[in-house]
Amino acid sequence: AQTVTQSQPEMSVQEAETVTLSCTYDTSESNYYLFWYKQPPSRQMILVIRQEAYKQQNATENRFSVNFQKAAKSFSLKISDSQLGDTAMYFCALQGAQKLVFGQGTRLTINP
């Protein structure tokens, strides 16, 4: 079975600060993808960043980067120079051979 766990229900930081969201997962598969999706108040699901499990190099997309620790089954998201527009729910997700499974989400608030 595939499971994704996000242990931080809510986080809050000041604008321009750096914040890290945690995610752990469990799967018996060797080939999979990991994702972070953002859900702003509009409720639209927006892909933030993806990581192939077979790649050791951590993915980076502008201010967003991940720390992928395969042995520990950990996949954290770091947001640098946070902006007010980063306020949203953030979901960690695991794509295995069959299912795309999501964590429960972390509500991130960026304060001015």
Place this chain on the structure above:
Amino acid sequence: DSGVTQTPKHLITATGQRVTLRCSPRSGDLSVYWYQQSLDQGLQFLIQYYNGEERAKGNILERFSAQQFPDLHSELNLSSLELGDSALYFCASSVGQGAMNTEAFFGQGTRLTVV
């Protein structure tokens, strides 16, 4: 715009009724996923289809059913509705299935309210 179209955007219906939610995937995408998101909750995986065939099932209630048609659009049927079925229902599509996927694209969701 993700290219995934869900209709209707909003739906209000009474308990005990049946509704059908529709999803048109992005052009070229063969996989369709359905998710349920209750208020302030995560996305619960319901079911996945690939090129017309059911490929994976999550915690989908027996009152719920889905199918993917030859033109690749999908419908999620919810019957004998209960108040607890009120939620945002998302459809997502992707080119392939499983670990071949690099991204799933989400529709805007259908907001179902059962009164």
